[in-house]
Amino acid sequence: MGLGLEHIRHAYGDHLVFPDFSFDIAAGEIVCLLGPSGCGKTTLLRIAAGLERQQAGRVRLAERIVSDDTRHLPPEARNVGLMFQDYALFPHLDVAGNVAFGLAHLSAADRAARVAETLAQVGMGDRAKAFPHTLSGGQQQRVALARALAPKPAVMLLDEPFSGLDQYIRIQVREETLSILKESGVATLLVTHHPEEGMFMADRILVMGPTGRVLQEGTPNEVYSAPAHPYVASFFGQINRIEGVAQGGRVETVLGAVPVPGWADGCRVEIVFRDDAIDLNPTGTAGCPIEIVDARTLGRYSFVKFRAKQDDKQAVFRCRVPGTLAASPSQDIRAAIRPEDAFVYRMDDFREP
């Protein structure tokens, strides 16, 4: 086992960050903590690293209790690799010096060898003598990764590792980082508010709500395709919501019926569906009649805003359809939810995320 947090409780003054938080990471596993800004993800990372001390609960590292009510191992004694959101490279040391920083326990020769090895691993072997301020963002990220990995930590902690990079190189760096982490086989906890990043990197995802509770835990596929909470669903893309009442095993909506087999009649529900869970039918054959509010094409996709004609509330829905929407306002366009892609929640269960 790599890292275990048990019943962690932490507060800043009156502000309770998380009341009771637990999870485990197995050796070699990459776990992503996904949550909105300010939900306490980074605090959790700092508690795992020992930079902050939780108010209650235990931290285990490789079967050893490193922090509980009675003891607290300082970060330097924990053998964790922490990669900071801003990389926190030492500006007074060159690349090799940064990577060698955590290798003080090795002999000079071993240290040099390990530095060379790690730098080669991240593809920075030729920049060993460069100083951080001369590097691009992507290069700095790789040096930070190498620095954290070089001491062969028991667990790697990555704090928003790609947020400082622009869209274009982010994808490339993400792939490289994943392969390096997989290659080194280190248990990894990654913290991000970027669902796509989590999906890409993680073996397992923990989704945190804004109040610091874990809303769902599962494989990327599970949390995407079966979000346990409307908030989780909302995390992975644009969503639409419709409220309704179960009646005879189904819920009638302005965009068609959604089956809820076995649910009690009169049960109030919320139906959540992503923008790609709507079939748009320009020829007026199936679905409910709608009125287009706005349509923008992005080439491969078009984003469409519409209202349902029979909707008393005149709610605006958003959907994404392949290609360009070729429809004139006068046309009879119809839309329908794809029931298999809609998520239905009991409203009584999920007042607040």
Added chain:
Amino acid sequence: MTDLTGSTPKTFASLRNLDGWSLAALAAALLVTFPIVTVFVLAVAPDTPVFGHLASTVLPRYLRTTAGLMLGVGIGTAVLGVATAWLVTMYRFPGVQLFQWALLLPLAIPAYVIAFIYTEILDFSGPMQTGMRAFYGWHGPRDYWFPEIRSLGGAISMMTLVLYPYVYLLARAAFLEQAAGVIEASRTLGRGPWRTFFSVSLPLARPAIVIGISLALMETLNDFGTVDFFAVQTLTLGLYDVWRNMNSLAGAAQIACIVLLIVIVLIMAERYARRSQRYFNTTRRLNPSPPTQLSPMRSAIACTVCVVPVALGFLLPVIWLIYDALLYRELAETEIFLSAAANSLMLSSLAAVIAVMIAIILAYGARLRGGALLKVATRLANVGYAVPGAVLAIGVLIPMAWFDNSIDSFFRDRFGVATGLLLSGTIVALTFGYVVRFLALALGAMEVSLARVTPSIDGAARTLGAGPGRRLLRVHLPIVRGSMLAAVILVFVDGMKELPMTIVMRPFNFETLATQVHQYSANERFAQAAPAALGIVLVGLLPVILLSRAIGRRRESLAPPVPGIATAVEQG
């Protein structure tokens, strides 16, 4: 002053399109450079072979003693300044908020004053040794060993006690500025708090600490009062001896140039040692880590470390001064004393305001259009701080009297009227001397802080239609207000303590508190010097407290009032 010849074309380029600002900057730079150039010229003047005599007799010892003194004061101020700055910045312990400003207080005490107080205390018949003799039953001085205060070690201790605040001030600003990330990164990479301090925090604060030390060392180098009193044979003491006893101003100027050379070589060596490093953070996230609460045991140690310099560098001397001043309190009630106090205040404030204004003109002029000539002149203007005051005073005196006499001759020839000396021997001349002497303090602060106003802010102001003057007044100065205050205060406090220039250049019937101290202490009538010395300390106190409050506010505003005070100097 790196590459004069190579940059000549640039000089001309900048001369071709001079605007009002750069012209003013260039004029100001040349004006303040005059005295230093004069010192150089004096040094190359043909003269009796004094230098040969010195080289074959005492010069090696002067150099050795000076090296020892600089080493001692350098290490002393570094250790004391950095340790206290680190403690009050990174930890919480009882009294820490008091220490944050109290640690600056010794800055208000002139080294020569603290030197005579400790001589009284630690001398054979002082309370310390008398007490020890009574306690142990010793009789004569041959019964026991006691460290001699009038020695190199004594001089190092005295100067360290009053000069460490420069290092403290700058180190603290640097520590406050360090991103928490790098320190935490070091911890997760297996280095504990101590090793992190030495391998990350200290190297990162190094440029600031070096500036602090170099300011302390420049003051050490130009000190005469303390080394004379302790008979520690430094270059500066030798300089006065050559000037006075061998009647050789040229020899004195030569020694002054050796002093300057030492400063420049040291600074360049340090810069070379970290030539490829750059010290700005790679991150823009300034997130100072919250101070750590210390355990009672450690709190006690931290308190002790902070109490000792404040007690020895301020409290004890001030109590001693108060005692002596009461003995001679009638001296403080004389008209001379009151006018001396008024003169000190006026001169120091004038010099502080003008020095900062010139510093702004220079720094801003360089920012608008930095020609090589302006750059060289600015660098040169900075080293005035390391020139012993009396020699620099001669450097001011000569060109100024030449100016006055030329005008006089002109008027005599054309109109038959003698204008006499217009500026020489006036407060104007003396104020100018102070400005030349202390410009380095102001210039460093203004250059560094103006450099922090990013070009995009300039750009924004320009697109909104603001010309250079309006940009300076409405954009730059408000942003660097804190540094400006710090610069004014540092020059002011140093001005209150200034002695050698005042002695050479003052007008008739003109006394300052420092000359009043000197009048008595020159004859070792310490008790009579106490009222004036206390006056210097008390007047200097207020700005020191203001300064420290300005730094305290930095944390919230993140607009650093005291950045590298003399990076300008260090680029010397």
Added chain:
Amino acid sequence: MKAKFLLVLGLAATVSASLAVPVVAAEEVNLYSNRTPDLIAPFLNEFTKQTGIKVNIVHAATGMLERLQAEGRNTPADVVLTADVSRVDQLASAALLQPVKSALIDKNIPAHFRQHDGLWIALTSRARVAYIAKDRVMPGAIKTYEDLAKPEWKGKICTRSGKHEYNVGLLAAMIAEKGETAAEDWARGVKANLARKPQGNDRVQVKAIKDGVCDVAIVNTYYMGLMQTNNKEPEQKEWSNAVNIVFPTFDGKGTHVNVSAAGITKYSKNKDNAVKLLEFLASDLAQKMYAETNFEYPVKPGAEIAPLVKSWGSFTAQEINLETIAKNWGLASKIMDRVDFDS
């Protein structure tokens, strides 16, 4: 352009005129002095009282020569006062002074206390003598300066820095008496006898005798008076009680005296007043005051000497033209370097 220049100039002149002391005024005399301010203040006050001439003063411990030189013909200074003979002689050598012509001065000040062209005059003298521990040194043990270099005093002598003008002056006088080589040997001998590294001022040496650090100190006479009459810091009286004064001679040729001196600047604008001041300082009244208030010896032969000063004993001053001492000054200073006196 020219008009603008004149305007600026006029402005500058107005500003500086309002700040500076008026250079030319009827009843004034302007002094550059490096004597201790409160020691000469009583004399200047008395002078103003008697003559109505206002005295303006710049206390310039360093740079007086350079300042006079730079100011040239426009210097506001009329009179220079110095605490020793070398400084004033340096001014004379640099052609910054003019001869003082006064029958009264010629009468009161002996010729060897005047520069040969009358460029400066000595006003007061202090004997540089040996203070000995009352309880440890026999009164007859030291008779000459040469005695101080004898091995029997090894580790028993205290003095201030060898580069201080009082000690340089003593050595310059020794050079005049004995020649360079002998003077150097003497300085080396005294250096070898020092109980501690030279430090502090004259009073501190007396304190060292009181403390038992040394038995003999080379000190000026007037400090005895300053210590004996110091009521505010009574411990100084105790120091003085621990010592006796002996007046060594250069092998029987008189005791070394150092002098304070004065001269009139070459470009003095108030020359009459300047002469009046110098005459006053050479007058019987002032000469008497030197002994009373400052415990110095008057240079006027036969001037009254205060009882306290008299109580220290009488002596014969070295018969030497002071110019010789001034000329030997640089050499004496170099000898101090050569023998490493201050190390």
